[in-house]
Amino acid sequence: MNTSGKVIKCKAAVLWGLEQPFSIEEIEVAPPKAHEVRIKILATGICRTDNNATTGVMPAKFPVIVGHEAVGIVESIGEGVTSLKPGDKVIPLCVPQCGICSNCLKPDSNYCDMLDIVGKGVLSDGTSRFTCKGKPVYHYMNTSTFTEYTVVRDVAVAKIDAAAPPEKACLFGCAFTTGYGAAINTAKVTPGSTCAVFGLGGVGLSVIIGCKIAGASRIIGVDINPRKFEKAKAVGATECVNPKDHTKPISEVLKEMTGDSVRYTFEVTGNLDTMIDALASCHKNCGMSVVVGDPPASSVLTFDPMLVFDGRTWKGCIFGGWKPVNDLPKLVSDFMAKKFNLDELVTHILPFDKIEEGFNLLKKGESIRTVLTFQH
Incomplete structure (x- = not known):
C-alpha cells in the first residue's frame, strides 16, 4: 500500500501530562512538508532523558510523544529533500546538522541552531505533524520515536548501513554516540591515563568503551548501584567503587586509590552534586572533567571557584561532539566492522x-x- 502523501494512522505512546503514564493511542501522522522526512520506526531505546521529560527535569510541551534514540526506514519525503529516499535505513537525530548556521560552519562545534532542548515541540513551520483525538500532539527533541511513524527535518536524519541491526544501531541515536564521543572528542583521553566515570548506565558504559579504545590504562567506574559493576568491567572498567561504601568524599577516595588524582572524569548522571564531585575528583591542575548527563532544567550550580582556579578544565558535551549527519554513518560502519561491541x-x-x-x-x-x- 502506497502511503506517500497520505495521513498515516498508527500506534504511539502519548504522554498527556507530567507524571502521567504512557498511553498507547491511535494517532494520525501527517505527510512530511518541504525538507521533512516521514520515518517508519523499527527500534527505539529508552533513555533517562526521556524519563526526565515525564518529571519536568527536561522541558516538553504536552501532550507529547517522547523518544529520541531510534532506527527506522524512510517511508516518504517532502519537497526539496535530496539527500534521502524512501527505503533508506536512518537514524533520527536529536542533534541536527543544518550545515548553514554559524555553529555548523565551525569545524569544532556541533551545536546546531535547530537543536530543540527548550521543548518547543514543533517543526520548522511552528506546527506538529501528530494529532490524537482531534488534538495536536507535540514533538520532542526533533525526533519523537515512541511511535510507529514520525516526521523529522531532513537535516535531522543520518543515513546508515542497510545491514545494521536496528536493536543495536538505535544506540547511535544517543547513548553510545554521546558517551563514546565524550571520551574520544571532548576529553581526548590520552594513552596511559586514568579515568573515572560517574554513572554506569548506557551512556556511562559507552564512555568506558571510548576511554578503553583511547588507551586509558585505568578506568574506574563510580555508581551507587553495585549491580552495574559487572557490566562496567565487561566493557573495560578496571575497577568500580560505590560512594556509599565510604565516609570520605569520593574525590578523596579516588585520590587514595590512584595515589595522585584522576586525569579525566566524566559525570553521566545529570546530578548537580555529582557534577561537583566529578570536578573535584580530577587532578587539581591538569585534570579535565566532562559534564555528559543532562542537568535539570532551570537549575543553578554553586561550587567553589578554587576548583577551576587551580587549573582544572570543566567542559560540557553535546552528543559526543560529533557532526551527526557526517559522522554517524562512519560510526555505524565501524560498529559493523566490529571495532566495538555493544552487546553489554x-x-x-x-x-x-x-x-x-x-x-x-x-x-x-x-x-x-x-x-x-x-x-x-
Missing part, C-alpha cells in the same frame, strides 16, 4: 506496547538499555 549495553528487548515495563526497569536500576521493537 542492551540488557532488555521488549515489544513497543511494553514501554511502561521498560521504564520501570530503568527506574529500578535493573537495565542498562531497554530497546523497544515494532511489529509493523
Whole structure:
C-alpha cells in the first residue's frame, strides 16, 4: 500500500501530562512538508532523558510523544529533500546538522541552531505533524520515536548501513554516540591515563568503551548501584567503587586509590552534586572533567571557584561532539566492522506496547538499555 502523501494512522505512546503514564493511542501522522522526512520506526531505546521529560527535569510541551534514540526506514519525503529516499535505513537525530548556521560552519562545534532542548515541540513551520483525538500532539527533541511513524527535518536524519541491526544501531541515536564521543572528542583521553566515570548506565558504559579504545590504562567506574559493576568491567572498567561504601568524599577516595588524582572524569548522571564531585575528583591542575548527563532544567550550580582556579578544565558535551549527519554513518560502519561491541549495553528487548515495563526497569536500576521493537 502506497502511503506517500497520505495521513498515516498508527500506534504511539502519548504522554498527556507530567507524571502521567504512557498511553498507547491511535494517532494520525501527517505527510512530511518541504525538507521533512516521514520515518517508519523499527527500534527505539529508552533513555533517562526521556524519563526526565515525564518529571519536568527536561522541558516538553504536552501532550507529547517522547523518544529520541531510534532506527527506522524512510517511508516518504517532502519537497526539496535530496539527500534521502524512501527505503533508506536512518537514524533520527536529536542533534541536527543544518550545515548553514554559524555553529555548523565551525569545524569544532556541533551545536546546531535547530537543536530543540527548550521543548518547543514543533517543526520548522511552528506546527506538529501528530494529532490524537482531534488534538495536536507535540514533538520532542526533533525526533519523537515512541511511535510507529514520525516526521523529522531532513537535516535531522543520518543515513546508515542497510545491514545494521536496528536493536543495536538505535544506540547511535544517543547513548553510545554521546558517551563514546565524550571520551574520544571532548576529553581526548590520552594513552596511559586514568579515568573515572560517574554513572554506569548506557551512556556511562559507552564512555568506558571510548576511554578503553583511547588507551586509558585505568578506568574506574563510580555508581551507587553495585549491580552495574559487572557490566562496567565487561566493557573495560578496571575497577568500580560505590560512594556509599565510604565516609570520605569520593574525590578523596579516588585520590587514595590512584595515589595522585584522576586525569579525566566524566559525570553521566545529570546530578548537580555529582557534577561537583566529578570536578573535584580530577587532578587539581591538569585534570579535565566532562559534564555528559543532562542537568535539570532551570537549575543553578554553586561550587567553589578554587576548583577551576587551580587549573582544572570543566567542559560540557553535546552528543559526543560529533557532526551527526557526517559522522554517524562512519560510526555505524565501524560498529559493523566490529571495532566495538555493544552487546553489554542492551540488557532488555521488549515489544513497543511494553514501554511502561521498560521504564520501570530503568527506574529500578535493573537495565542498562531497554530497546523497544515494532511489529509493523
